[in-house]
Amino acid sequence: MSSTDTTPRVWSLLGIRVVSTGEGLAIMEMTPTEEMTNAAGFCHGGIISTLADTAMGRSVRTLVPGVVRSVSFDLKLTFISAAKVGETLQATGRVIHAGRRTAVTDCRVEGPGGKLVATASGTFVVTREKE
Amino acid sequence: MSSTDTTPRVWSLLGIRVVSTGEGLAIMEMTPTEEMTNAAGFCHGGIISTLADTAMGRSVRTLVPGVVRSVSFDLKLTFISAAKVGETLQATGRVIHAGRRTAVTDCRVEGPGGKLVATASGTFVVTREKE
Amino acid sequence: MSSTDTTPRVWSLLGIRVVSTGEGLAIMEMTPTEEMTNAAGFCHGGIISTLADTAMGRSVRTLVPGVVRSVSFDLKLTFISAAKVGETLQATGRVIHAGRRTAVTDCRVEGPGGKLVATASGTFVVTREKE
Amino acid sequence: MSSTDTTPRVWSLLGIRVVSTGEGLAIMEMTPTEEMTNAAGFCHGGIISTLADTAMGRSVRTLVPGVVRSVSFDLKLTFISAAKVGETLQATGRVIHAGRRTAVTDCRVEGPGGKLVATASGTFVVTREKE
Numbered sequence: 001m002s003s004t005d006t007t008p009r010v011w012s013l014l015g016i017r018v019v020s021t022g023e024g025l026a027i028m029e030m031t032p033t034e035e036m037t038n039a040a041g042f043c044h045g046g047i048i049s050t051l052a053d054t055a056m057g058r059s060v061r062t063l064v065p066g067v068v069r070s071v072s073f074d075l076k077l078t079f080i081s082a083a084k085v086g087e088t089l090q091a092t093g094r095v096i097h098a099g100r101r102t103a104v105t106d107c108r109v110e111g112p113g114g115k116l117v118a119t120a121s122g123t124f125v126v127t128r129e130k131e
Numbered sequence: 132m133s134s135t136d137t138t139p140r141v142w143s144l145l146g147i148r149v150v151s152t153g154e155g156l157a158i159m160e161m162t163p164t165e166e167m168t169n170a171a172g173f174c175h176g177g178i179i180s181t182l183a184d185t186a187m188g189r190s191v192r193t194l195v196p197g198v199v200r201s202v203s204f205d206l207k208l209t210f211i212s213a214a215k216v217g218e219t220l221q222a223t224g225r226v227i228h229a230g231r232r233t234a235v236t237d238c239r240v241e242g243p244g245g246k247l248v249a250t251a252s253g254t255f256v257v258t259r260e261k262e
Numbered sequence: 263m264s265s266t267d268t269t270p271r272v273w274s275l276l277g278i279r280v281v282s283t284g285e286g287l288a289i290m291e292m293t294p295t296e297e298m299t300n301a302a303g304f305c306h307g308g309i310i311s312t313l314a315d316t317a318m319g320r321s322v323r324t325l326v327p328g329v330v331r332s333v334s335f336d337l338k339l340t341f342i343s344a345a346k347v348g349e350t351l352q353a354t355g356r357v358i359h360a361g362r363r364t365a366v367t368d369c370r371v372e373g374p375g376g377k378l379v380a381t382a383s384g385t386f387v388v389t390r391e392k393e
Numbered sequence: 394m395s396s397t398d399t400t401p402r403v404w405s406l407l408g409i410r411v412v413s414t415g416e417g418l419a420i421m422e423m424t425p426t427e428e429m430t431n432a433a434g435f436c437h438g439g440i441i442s443t444l445a446d447t448a449m450g451r452s453v454r455t456l457v458p459g460v461v462r463s464v465s466f467d468l469k470l471t472f473i474s475a476a477k478v479g480e481t482l483q484a485t486g487r488v489i490h491a492g493r494r495t496a497v498t499d500c501r502v503e504g505p506g507g508k509l510v511a512t513a514s515g516t517f518v519v520t521r522e523k524e
Contacts, residue, residue, distance in 0.1 A: 008169045010175040013144075037140045038188075045203045046181020053177045057169075072176045073364070074336050074385060075208040076469055078516060080490045097473045097509055102335070102387075104471050104512065106499075107437050116490055119497065121514060123336060123385075123471060125364075128224040204495070205467050205516060207338055209366050209385060211359045228342045228378055233466070234382065235340050237368075247359055250366065252383060253341060254467060254516075255493075271430045272437040275406075299402045300450075306403040307465045308443020315439045334438045337470040 008054070014047060014128045016054055024095035026058035043083035045118075048109055052077060055093030056105035057067035060124050063098050069127040070103070077120045087112050101125060139185070145178060147185055153215035157189035157224035159165050162219045174214035176249075179240055183208060183251035186224030191255050200258040201234070210253045218243050232256060270316070278316055286357035288320035293350045305345035306392060307380075310371055314339060314382035317355030318367035322386050325360050331389040332365070339382045349374050363387060401447070407440060409447055417488035419451035424481045428447050436476035438511075441502055445470060445513035448486030449498035456491050462520040463496070470513045480505050494518060 011017070014036065019027040030051045032043035053075055060070045083089055090110050097104040107120040142148070143210065150158040161182045163174035184206055191201045214220055221241050228235040238251040276298065281289040292313045294305035315337055322332045323381070345351055352372050359366040369382040404410070407429065412420040423444045427438035446468055453463045476482055483503050490497040500513040 008175060009166050010178060012165045035140050035144045039139045040200075044139060044181060044184070045206060046177065046184045047141060048176020049180035049184070049206060049208075050175060053175070053180070060245045069171075072210055074210070075176060075180060076338070076514070077180075077206045078514065079203055079205070080497060096512060104473060106512070119489060119499070119514070121469070121471065121512070207383070207469070209383065211366060227279060227381060237381070250358060250368070250383070252338070252340065252381070270432045270437060271428050272440060277426045289444060297402050297406045301401045302462075306401060306443060306446070307468060308439065308446045311442040311446070311470075312437060312439020314444070315437070331433075334472055336472070337438060337442060339442075339468040341467070342463055392409060 012051065014050060016051060017089065018058065021058065021062050023062050023064060024059055026055050026062060026093045028055040028058060028091045029035060032083055032085050034051065034085055035086060043085065045079055048049055048083060048118050049075065049077050051091045052107045052109055052118060053122060055091035056107050056120065056122040057124065059093035059095050059105055060103045060126060063103065064096060066129040067126045068129055071128045072124050073121055074123040076121065077118055079118050080116050083111055084116050089117060100128065143180065145181060145196050147182060149189065150221065151211050152189065152193050153192050154195060155190055157186050157193060159186040159189060159222045160219055161168045163214055163216050165216055168216060176210055179214060179249050180206065180208050181182065181242055182220060182222045183238045183249065184253060187221035187238050187251065187253040188255065190224035190226050190236055191234045191257060194226060194234065197260040199260055201255045203233045203253055204256050205254040206251065208249055214242055215249050220248060233260065272312065276312060278313060280320065281352065283320065283324050285324050285326060286321055288317050288324060288355045290317040290320060290353045291311045291350055294345055294347050296347055299347060305347065307339065307341055309338050310345060311337065313351060313353045314369045314371055314380065315384060317353035318369050318382065318384040319386065321355035321357050321367055322365045322388060325357060325365065328391040330391055332386045334384055335387050336385040337382065338381055342378050343357050343379050345373055345379050351379060362390065403443065404447065407443060409444060412483065413449065414451065414455050416455050416457060417452055419448050419455060419486045421448040421451060421484045425476055425478050427478055430478060432448040436478065438470065438472055439465055441476060441511050442468065442470050444482060444484045445500045445502055445511065446515060448484035449500050449513065449515040449518065452486035452488050452498055453496045453519060456488060456496065459522040460519045461522055463517045465515055466518050468513065470511055472511050473509050475505055476510050482510060493521065
């Protein structure tokens, strides 16, 4: 829920990596493994939530003036299609509003060929540099 | 997002276990490890989401007549306090409405001493026995 | 979204009234009229949202130390059954967590006989007395 | 929550009108009046919810094959800036996923100069022609 400059340990656990970032934007990837599956054999929704939350949180960290601390306050996911083991998911987190203390973000999680897997939105309480 | 009778693999990955269940109710536990942390060193919000989603999904599976398949459609979390490594979280998922094809659930995630860590709500598309 | 001590004008427009309040609790009522209906002839979901938002906002105003200003930041509704014209709806808003700057609330909207019409949750940014 | 071909009465109550529609898209407008205000004198969040729900519901009705019935199941709003009396709000509802039985939508509500007032997402249960 909160993040500073160190790479989160959970990224290693789930194989989450940064593809690219820009101001107010972060694209992250994760390739679901068998270990991440629900009983039906697809990637568990909570794991997809983790990826989406991560991409949104990372997008918040790209803001100028710099964000030294961000804590996710609210997270909402809508699951649209199942994510298969071995098929890389790409999450694009974007800041849609940034205030002094809060940031509102959204995210699209896509599978191969741009297939929409989930959409998400999140709000963050942020601490900016030199406050 | 979807579940059948097998134990989900993700439960093993995260150490999620069932404490108890009743009709329309499921209590699950998870003890955050270092591997599940965000950069601030607390349990990542997405992992808490996974626990909450799991408890709500499990509560749906307790319905009568039996649910042979449930797919989470929508998941919402509000994060209230940080969850520390080593401090067991208990998630209580409850069905607050069950229709023929959908179920609406909520969940409280609590830490030691009943400290409120997160609240969640979720909607599921369900398939009942003998439909 | 924001409120001070005056009775909101929208309460008059929609016939919203306070039934009772307690610390962290507010029960409000509204009786849908023909003017509030969607094309199917039931009370429009947005009007139910207004009632729920109002009950949650009112529950926030009951906190001690006093809240001099509250602004809803996030509002989520799940609609469960249709609300008919002339059948009074009762919304019970409760504060489930209150911090110095934020409050988290939930709400049940019920029709006659306690029939569940909608559930809601909301987060508020609050300003407390003597801050 | 539900809609058929008749114009909803609530549109008249709140002065909601269609600006334009396309496949999977609907742009609606509303000009807040004094009657719609909260105690702080701004347009009540629930009224903004009504506008957003309406734009999303209308976007669902533009789908091909035709939707003969749509019922909103879930509605989420994030409020970003206050909406003043007399300043027209424009809500752009878009279908981001349409299945046989469900549709997922989002919405931006903007004030004068494109100022972002709120974002919303909604899910609808739909009945298509000739099912």
